[in-house]
Amino acid sequence: MNKQEPVQYSNPQQDTSSSASGKKDTTERFVYQDDEVMEKPFDWSQLKRLGVYLKPYSKQLLPIVILMMVLGTITRLAIPFIISQAIDKAIAPAAGDPSVRLLLIYAGVMLVLYLIQWGANTFRIRYTNIIGQRVIYDIRHDIFKHIQKLSFNFFDKRPAGSVLVRVTNDVNSLQDLFTNGVVNVLIDCVQLVGIMIILLSLNFKLGLAVMITVPLMFLVSTSLRKKIRRAWQDVRTKQSRLNAHLSESIQGIRVTQAFTQEKENIGFFDKMNTENRQSWNYASMTNQSFGPIIEVTGAIGAFILFFYGAHLIQSTEITVGLFVAFASYVGNFWEPINRLGQMYSQLLVAMASSERIFEFIDMKPIVDDKEQAENLDNIEGNIRFDNIVFEYEKGRPALKGISLDVHAGQSIAFVGHTGSGKSTMINLLCRFYDPVEGRVLIDGKDIRDIHLQSLRSQIGIVLQDTFIFSGTIRDNIRFGRLDATDEEVEIAAKAVNAHEFIAGLPDGYETEVQERGSVLSMGQRQLISFARALLADPRVLILDEATASIDTETELKIQEALKTLLFGRTSFIIAHRLSTIRHADNIVVMDHGRIMEQGNHDELMRHGGIYRGLIDAQFRFLSA
Numbered sequence: 001m002n003k004q005e006p007v008q009y010s011n012p013q014q015d016t017s018s019s020a021s022g023k024k025d026t027t028e029r030f031v032y033q034d035d036e037v038m039e040k041p042f043d044w045s046q047l048k049r050l051g052v053y054l055k056p057y058s059k060q061l062l063p064i065v066i067l068m069m070v071l072g073t074i075t076r077l078a079i080p081f082i083i084s085q086a087i088d089k090a091i092a093p094a095a096g097d098p099s100v101r102l103l104l105i106y107a108g109v110m111l112v113l114y115l116i117q118w119g120a121n122t123f124r125i126r127y128t129n130i131i132g133q134r135v136i137y138d139i140r141h142d143i144f145k146h147i148q149k150l151s152f153n154f155f156d157k158r159p160a161g162s163v164l165v166r167v168t169n170d171v172n173s174l175q176d177l178f179t180n181g182v183v184n185v186l187i188d189c190v191q192l193v194g195i196m197i198i199l200l201s202l203n204f205k206l207g208l209a210v211m212i213t214v215p216l217m218f219l220v221s222t223s224l225r226k227k228i229r230r231a232w233q234d235v236r237t238k239q240s241r242l243n244a245h246l247s248e249s250i251q252g253i254r255v256t257q258a259f260t261q262e263k264e265n266i267g268f269f270d271k272m273n274t275e276n277r278q279s280w281n282y283a284s285m286t287n288q289s290f291g292p293i294i295e296v297t298g299a300i301g302a303f304i305l306f307f308y309g310a311h312l313i314q315s316t317e318i319t320v321g322l323f324v325a326f327a328s329y330v331g332n333f334w335e336p337i338n339r340l341g342q343m344y345s346q347l348l349v350a351m352a353s354s355e356r357i358f359e360f361i362d363m364k365p366i367v368d369d370k371e372q373a374e375n376l377d378n379i380e381g382n383i384r385f386d387n388i389v390f391e392y393e394k395g396r397p398a399l400k401g402i403s404l405d406v407h408a409g410q411s412i413a414f415v416g417h418t419g420s421g422k423s424t425m426i427n428l429l430c431r432f433y434d435p436v437e438g439r440v441l442i443d444g445k446d447i448r449d450i451h452l453q454s455l456r457s458q459i460g461i462v463l464q465d466t467f468i469f470s471g472t473i474r475d476n477i478r479f480g481r482l483d484a485t486d487e488e489v490e491i492a493a494k495a496v497n498a499h500e501f502i503a504g505l506p507d508g509y510e511t512e513v514q515e516r517g518s519v520l521s522m523g524q525r526q527l528i529s530f531a532r533a534l535l536a537d538p539r540v541l542i543l544d545e546a547t548a549s550i551d552t553e554t555e556l557k558i559q560e561a562l563k564t565l566l567f568g569r570t571s572f573i574i575a576h577r578l579s580t581i582r583h584a585d586n587i588v589v590m591d592h593g594r595i596m597e598q599g600n601h602d603e604l605m606r607h608g609g610i611y612r613g614l615i616d617a618q619f620r621f622l623s624a
């Protein structure tokens with residue numbers, strides 16, 4: 001499947017095409033970009049990269065695990081040999097009487113071997129788990145840290161669910177690999193090679209005879225492996241889509257309920273869920289077909305052993321004890337092969353996951369610090385947009401040659417029709433994106449030459465959709481400046497008239513709010529974000545539709561607060577409610593990515609252009 005090809009799903013309960021009544025298919029919105037790469041061969045470089053995560057443990061923990069593994073395997077392989085010796089030397093010796101004393105010695109040796117094996121396995125499992133958990137912690141840390149740095153364009157293109165899958169599911173499937181997988185594969189390989197060597201050295205002819213079916217088995221399983229790989233990749237794709245839809249549905253639950261689309265959503269989810277189940281069943285069934293192949297080969301091997309082995313006993317070429325040891329080794333021989341077959345699919349799942357994890361980790365943020373980037377200390381706040389051209393998607397310019405000079409301390413308002421490019425100006429000022437042409441300068445410095453952290457710490461931003469994090473109200477305000485004292489938090493809240501409603505809450509500033517702040521009204525969330533911005537005390541302040549959710553009475557109250565908030569700072573205000581920006585020093589009217597007019601309110605009203613038209617339209621709307 002092509003990497004870039006979006007896959008569209010439709011609701012199983014409805015006709016997918018436009019219906020006879022001409023009604024449009026309502027499931028067209030469910031389009032998820034496939035981010036899987038199918039048909040990729042097993043990539044050893046992934047394994048090598050994962051190996052790097054083991055490096056920090058290669059000096060202490062890893063050697064212990066390897067030592068325990070070797071010890072456990074050696075003792076395991078030694079036991080059948082001791083049994084054969086006990087039979088041939090103590091129970092039924094070819095010459096002489098059976099010896100109870102000798103038997104007891106063999107029994108003692110076996111007991112010691114079992115104890116060593118038990119101890120070695122216990123320690124191996126314990127240390128493998130410790131390493132596994134640490135590696136998973138490191139991978140999860142790396143991917144989360146990297147995602148934090150990725151630029152906006154990354155999030156523009158991905159549903160939150162598919163990002164979540166990588167940090168949770170994909171990392172979890174590596175957990176299996178690191179806690180059991182790698183070590184088990186090693187143990188099985190060592191055991192397999194060990195048994196082969198032992199069988200051939202105990203009796204070369206019999207050893208060769210029982211292993212004759214091995215090449216045949218490898219031939220059959222090779223073609224099966226391809227099928228298994230595809231099946232597990234398909235499971236991943238289905239899971240990823242299911243998660244993307246799930247996360248989108250939860251985030252959009254209010255809209256879904258308001259438009260009574262629950263039934264449609266459930267139907268669509270069920271379809272994806274069914275597909276997920278079916279793909280899993282198919283993959284696990286394909287996977288399990290390894291078992292019968294091994295069993296049939298095992299049975300053939302056993303048949304050869306008994307048929308040919310009996311013949312060798314009769315011709316006294318081998319002893320009964322050796323035959324018993326052979327039977328035991330052959331029994332142990334198929335077990336690791338079977339497990340390796342099963343492991344192969346686990347390895348494939350883990351490789352697919354690691355590929356997806358590294359794909360994220362390798363992604364370079366399109367906006368990043370230059371090597372020689374400088375820190376910006378205490379800026380004045382002079383800003384210049386110098387002939388800016390910008391496009392989110394190639395060929396669709398959002399800004400088409402914008403030049404604008406802003407003096408320190410000025411308040412600038414952006415107005416214009418929806419989609420005219422107002423927020424894009426802000427996005428470029430904060431360097432969430434870089435312009436395709438032109439530059440943004442702060443105090444004469446190109447912002448691409450300034451450390452991102454230092455640039456953004458000088459800019460405060462209040463958006464319409466204020467994000468409230470889980471925690472107390474106090475924590476949420478303090479997000480503006482983490483070292484602010486409780487008193488400073490309250491002073492900021494008072495300045496923006498948020499104190500009154502906070503004090504009225506059951507636990508005041510200690511009231512717990514949940515993710516996205518749904519226990520608070522939109523206006524209250526807005527006030528909190530004002531307090532947050534004031535606390536941060538930035539030189540440049542951006543209010544993007546920040547007063548849209550505040551009622552007129554509250555707005556009047558915070559207009560006063562805003563005066564304090566904006567005083568002495570360079571500020572940018574985007575507002576559709578034009579009354580809010582009336583007093584701005586410079587009102588910039590935008591249309592289709594260009595500046596059409598600019599000036600203060602009176603100048604623009606006199607000019608009688610677009611701004612005048614917008615004011616008149618709003619006045620007519622309000623008085624209608």
Ligand SMILES: Nc1ncnc2c1ncn2[C@@H]1O[C@H](COP(=O)(O)OP(=O)(O)OP(=O)(O)O)[C@@H](O)[C@H]1O
Pocket residue numbers: 156392393398416417418419420421422423424425
């Ligand atoms: N993340 C994005 N990816 C692709 N195109 C985008 C993205 N964000 C905005 N655009 C496009 O860029 C253009 C300018 O958008 P922008 O958000 O700057 O408009 P705006 O004037 O702020 O609109 P509004 O008043 O509705 O907020 C629009 O045509 C919009 O479709």
